[in-house]
Amino acid sequence: MYNHNLNDKKWIEYWKSNKTYKFVDEKNNNKKMYILDMFPYPSGSGLHVGHPKGYTFTDVISRYKKMNGYNILHPMGWDAFGLPAEQYALENKKHPSEFTNKNIEKFKNQLISLGYCYDFEKEVNTTDPQFYRWTQWIFVQLYKKGLAEIKDIDVNWCEALGTVLADEEVLTDSKGNKVSERGKHPVIKKPMKQWVLKITKYADKLIDELELTDWPIGLKNIQTNWIGRSFGININLKIENDNRDIKVFTSRSDTIFGVTFIGVSIDHYLVKDLIKSDNNLKNFIDKIASIKEYERNKIENEKNGYFLNKYAIHPFTNKKIPIYVTDYVLSNYGNGAIMGVPAHDERDFLFAKKYKLPIIKVIENENECYCGDGKHINSDFINGLNIAMAIEQVNEKIIAAKIGNKQVNYKLKDWLFSRQRYWGEPFPVLFDDNGNIIIEENLPLTLPNTNNISPSGDGQSPLANLSSWVNVEIGGKKYKRETNTMPQWAGSCWYFLGYILKKDDGTYIPLNSSEAFELFKKWMPVDLYVGGQEHAVLHLLYSRFWYKFLYDIEIVPNKEPFQKIINQGMILRNGEKMSKSKGNVVNPDDIVKDYGADTLRLYELFMGPISASLEWMDDGVFGIYKWVQRVYRLFETKEIIENVNNVELTSKYNEFLKNVTQKIEDYDLNLAISEMMIFINECYKADKLDINQMHNFIKVLSCFAPFVAEEINFSFLKNKESLFFSSWPKYDETKIIKKDLNIPIQINGKIRDILISPNNITEDQVYQLAVKLPKIAQHLEGKTIVKKIYVKDKILNLIVK
Template structure:
């Protein structure tokens, strides 16, 4: 870090109306020149690693919703820096992805050039907000020096059998012409472009995140995540305990189902299999309605998983004519249906249906005329599916050897019976699917694998990384849905690293989530060209102390990055099981109409215009003052003016500062209370109430007066929120240091309690005067002080005091006759 030079040499902004443009430009330059926010490689100091999700640099730039997260963590980082911590608060760019590629296709510009321009704009916007990022550690996922290590991690996954290729039905975006993970399909359409998503069978690279499913649940107990984040993670992973049960068919083969309610087997009156189930074609010559079944399968292929499993959709299906299943507990033949609400990717692709105790099964049974048998007592009219059988105290009926048992006891009894008969066993299941890792696009990390006819899939030698993207003339996906790289024959055709024979490079690229799954590690040692990150840096900075991001990334990035981190822990690369010690999430800033900001709605507020008109400090204060950080809040162009007035009140208070190097009696208590409150509120993301406390302190100073010591404390407390104006005022007081690097004020707990209090004195219930008393003083002292007051004396003159009532620290009432 460069040595401090005297601030006075840089010039002081004239004291008149606050000129935010001059002040903010000046201090942003000083912070850069002096490298105030660079985190040194000093591993002896206590560390604090604050992290916000790095943005995707779109062509639209920032809107005012983006800085809410950045500012909140910036305030925490600034406070920790003032408390003596070595603070790492980095920023970079999640820059691979479809929007850039689509823009490049439309405008005939290379995606790298688009990315470069977008990054430059985003960076200038972020700098204008006075955020204390360590720009010396800036990273970009499209930089070959970065994605070399993304490719390296993929190779380790491949070598450990966690990256594999598989023919599977995938989500296909009809507009982007690429495969989407389940998490990227929202309400049946592409999360990115909003176009229809259909099902296609393709050969895809997969990552076996399911092997980490239980650890991803269990280790949530060891981290400080807000509860709704933990809940979303657990729900997405979807752990359930039940049994796998084998149903014989009239063709002699077996359909296996997974059920969480094996106790209800006596009520299973039909089965349903997925339209993609391989048994359909196996039985083709036995099914008299095979053409109807195939037509239904084609129709299902045009639907996304979301559309197929939506609870309130009409139940559709086709009964298989020619093959029936046999219920293993009573040997009854039951019909088999094919229906799109059963997915091949979940469980076994087949289910048993118990219509008396499942709403969806009941609706299906009513539509197709299936038998309904109550097996858990409690439904007065089973035809209305009145009882859902979720209560463990329900009693089994019509269930043979289970009759009379509670649900709680019947489940293990049935599992034991199935295991004894060799037709079933206990099973833990997860809704989580393996991660579809292929994208048939150009603008992504090349997958460092070659395919050899003799050796199969072969990893690229690590000393050949990074495998960089070749220049292409067209970024359009091919007509058959392959990556544009497939047309680059000079690049595709290569030699096998294993046998030296002819081979072809993998032409699929990695998804955008790849680079963001480990970026927090690279910030720790971003210029290392020998390894992902040095052992010393990892040991010092791990884990991230505080990570803030959007709830929309809870089941995507957060889950994926925890998975990658655990894998890296398993192979000895990182020192901690979990990447983030603490995770919080923020609510959106909505448009003034209360709707989500979007260009199509015409309600986007540009932060550049706010900074230009009101200043960065005003915008920072308003974004933190707008409401509860975890909740959405509408933007208000009227309310922001109040925060500008607060900045001006701090500025104008300078003219009233008197000499004094100690707190005055009038202000001492409120100052200590404010130091305590602001510090605690910053740590708890209650910046709105911290700002309210600062406003109260400023009001006190205008009312009671302020000296130099008191004003300096105010500037220190306000600095994380409004760094530019407070830096300027600090310099105007004659300091030649940077306020952002000064020490955070310390409060005295004993002085946060008022030493005296002003209370009212009543005579016969009517207020006559007020007196100042020591807090919690004795009753007699309170009465004596009241009677010494001139107004009270006059009120009781010539009368007898028959009763005195003293409510400690509240009121004194004298009853006279």
């Protein structure tokens, strides 16, 4: 019987002592594959079984590509700055680095226990000063190019945590109040001076250059929608009994005769004017302001509004249009005001239905536009044009009437880059007595080593408490350091370059060196990037922004960092995402102890496609465990010799190699495991097994289950070199026995007979044989075949009259 506990430890020690997984940059190998996992935050709870799903997937692909002659980079590191470590340190009166380093060691040991082929001499840690000196350097370059500045801005302020929070770190509780994701503490809007990065300057590139990537269309759409670019026109509408205009933005000016209301955002200037004297309006605003904009903006949510008792005047019909403050018009989009066209916009339709507003259809179909006044087609205005032409003509009329101008709008905001925390990258920035900014060029600027990391109490970072660090004298002049730190996103914006630059001595090749550029030319972009969809927007958007900036200043040689991305699905327990609070977490350490690392690796891949969210099943784990035992027992009990003359099994073997290779190439690893199971079943039917065939099977198995594969290779097949250095086996198509095909023949969609035919038959041959079948000929008598639908080797459908 296979003892996984002894065997797992044996091979972990072997791989470690022999440095099996040490990265080797084969200089003359132009076939490269950079395979990357989204690096984890090393929390105190360690890995849960959701992590290995993606890590095992990339491990299999890395091993497979290496066997196929690729130069492989498959690293791992730690996204280790951030609020959780700081809060834990405060609660336990310890320095966050102590807690962080312990967590990293725990995570690393767990990853090693699962047999992943990471070279940990390549690991990066965002809290390492040798790493974050280059995070700081990139910030300095952004500042020098005018892409970083200090602005007065409304921020999410959490008094209990003593810091500004990003939008993604703020939740809305059951009562509609904004609270922190960590600790559920109250969050308010507060004006503060903060560093912002002008990501909006890259909005067009961030959309347009997605076409350079091989990303899922859904992921591209998420990024595109988040940026929210729209081409349109600003229209100035007169307000009744008011000497001001209201400026609305629309990307569909062809619907201008379908406007039945104007919608404004909760912080529009009209609202700010009226709120002082209207308590009902104030209560309405207070209620909806507590809900995130993107939540309010969802189409499926109820739309709410409040009539401001004001009317805009339609610029062409002079009709009065009521003005409402709404909960779904975004303050940062356009001018915070829209034309409500309920007949042609889903959100506007829901709003109009609720408040019993007119719904006027002015577009007859999606290809042609007939703009009218709601009663009849106004042929003098627009008649029968395609929508693009209609929009352009309406825009021209608006501009000619001097009531509007063309504009490109974005939903994307500049990136709030300051945090009032200790545990983050310090800004290399000094201020003189007049508030002028001086950049510190001597990097890294390291964090002071202190346990005094409590919030300052006045909205500043804990660093503000450390006067000896804050106040510096240079050349006889006194300066103060910036006391905010960078957000956790900073290090993750470029960490994938850090792996390439990491040297064995723990230092990094300078990011701005010619040596680095040559390495980036070889290894970038990342060929395969795997991680959860929760990072579909912010991490990917921010890292693409930094990478594009580095391209513009000639640090990297290409425009996009990640060529192909796969978002792994979640592993569910009782239909829900695993979490400690729900008590439904499965600890991978327990699975490894009870069933072995190979069982966990195989099970997580066998559950289903990598992108699917699937239910964890204990019975499934045990089933895979029994299969691992079955594979080991085969080699333990069967006679395995050279030159076994078994034509049937040789056919099955070559068919297996062909199928499993294709499944891995297609990233269908669950189906690849099925192919291995099928082949093992065939092996059990044979009296003797061919040693070359079984050695090649073990090579395949080693990508998925390296522990048992190495043991079989060493103990039963008597090979002394690790399977990690093997070559991928080739199949022989000529030795695959071709079976007859069973092709259903349909007439008008109903199966009338089955054609038994040889392999490699042509469509015309299938047709000629099919019409001669007695049952088919009977149904064709007196009929005319009007169409033939043939799916190769699968089915022939004859459409007759």
